[in-house]
Amino acid sequence: MQQSAETHRAPRAAKDVPRAVVWFRNDLRVSDHAALAAAAARDAEILPLYILEDEAAGDLALGAASRWWLHHSLQALAGRLAALGAPLHLACGPAEEIVPRLARAVEADAVYWQRRYEPWGIAVDTQIKAALKADGVAAESFPGGLLREPWEVKTKQGGPYGVFTPFWKAEVALGEPDEPLPAPKALKSAPRDALTESARLKDWGLTPTAPDWAGGLRAAWTPGEQGARARLKAFLDGPVARYQEARNRPAEGGVSRLSPHLHFGEISPRQVWRWARDAGRADAAAEQGVWAFLREIGWRDFNHNLLFHNPELPRENYQSKFNAFPWREDEAGYRAWTRGLTGYPLIDAGMRELWETGYMHNRVRMAAASFLVKDLLVPWRRGEAWFRDTLVDADLANNAANWQWTAGSGADAAPYFRIFNPVTQGQKFDPDGAYVRRWVPELKALPTKLIHAPWTADARTLAAAKVELGRTYPRPIVDHGRARQIALDAYQEIKGAA
DNA sequence: TGAAATGTTGGGGCG
């Protein structure tokens, strides 16, 4: 049996050529990769490894859109590593079993990886580090996909920050993050003869087949390190200069759309920092936009810090007084929301953009999330789960923190009474209706001044636009004015609670 | 990284 061959093998002598397993996780790139660079610097023979850990994450496992992205990102990484000389090895199962077994099988003297900050991942990694050390294998972890490690940004009392702005000030005050590392020029491959064959990516079934719903994703995205760099370059070459104004208008290409690339580590925040700062120095007019953009990278660090210090963040209210909040299990409302059939055009446009492309513009995410938790009073965890399944940038820390932010239960959260008006938000941020027309085409012919509130149009206007409310497009499933009042009343019930 | 309710001010129409 292959497995026993892998298990029973005499240790190599210490004078032998160094040999290392480099375990890739959400850092699917070869440049600015400290673990890969450390192995290459020793001139080690390398087994680059990726493990599909479906069980370990439990009910927080990869969503369908993320699986699609992962497939293509791994394909890109595998191509790059093969070209450098050390093909990627794929395995599926519990990492705490696979990593030590493969390390033994290739007779590695070291295993390198970059840290991750999800509670389940930390648990797995801790266990593996101990197992490897017991085996006499060096296990070394490097800083993960943040500007700073979660324990580096501390208050004067030494604790983690609970408010973003002081967090960000403190993080910036730590100075420039480390300079990104170059990609290795070439890699030596560890011999594979004692290994079970690498799993084949296509056998993992990460991409949908029957039906193939990924057409919209393919049209919208280029996963992989090259795609990530091209996306950042396109953003820094133009839109970043007007980022502060343009970032709120979902019909415009005013945002970076870097989030899935960052989530999978196809580009590192340190690279983003470096190249964005360079762009700001080269063009003084872009400087402000650069800082507004980097501040968003700061939110990403802040959210990961929150998760690191509060492992229950994806499940439990950060502010425990929300435990008493009278949520509703409005199944029909939830379904209408997921399908983009709430009768509020901005919300429906967002939910359909999400379904089609695996992405939603952030301004619309806030409005759509507010609608679910405040207009429908559906628990934020339902929304969190839907986003986790459908977003290509689904990220446990960002998703949990942002949903709690919207619900009002989070750290530095929006106050509960901050309730988005889906009509006003549409009129403000999609003033010409272009975003709604793109994603809710059945409303395309409505005049702009009515497109965010079709139910206010008179019969003649509706007929002229071929809109039949209740048939071609739903009437609002709730009256926002009333829903707002009900939500405020509900909040009164928990206001004094601890 | 809200919105609605309430308060204040000032211009213009009008008797």
Place this chain on the structure above:
DNA sequence: ACGCCCCAACATTTC
């Protein structure tokens, strides 16, 4: 000329 009212525009408070 003056007081009165209306209301838009803006500011402040409240949720």
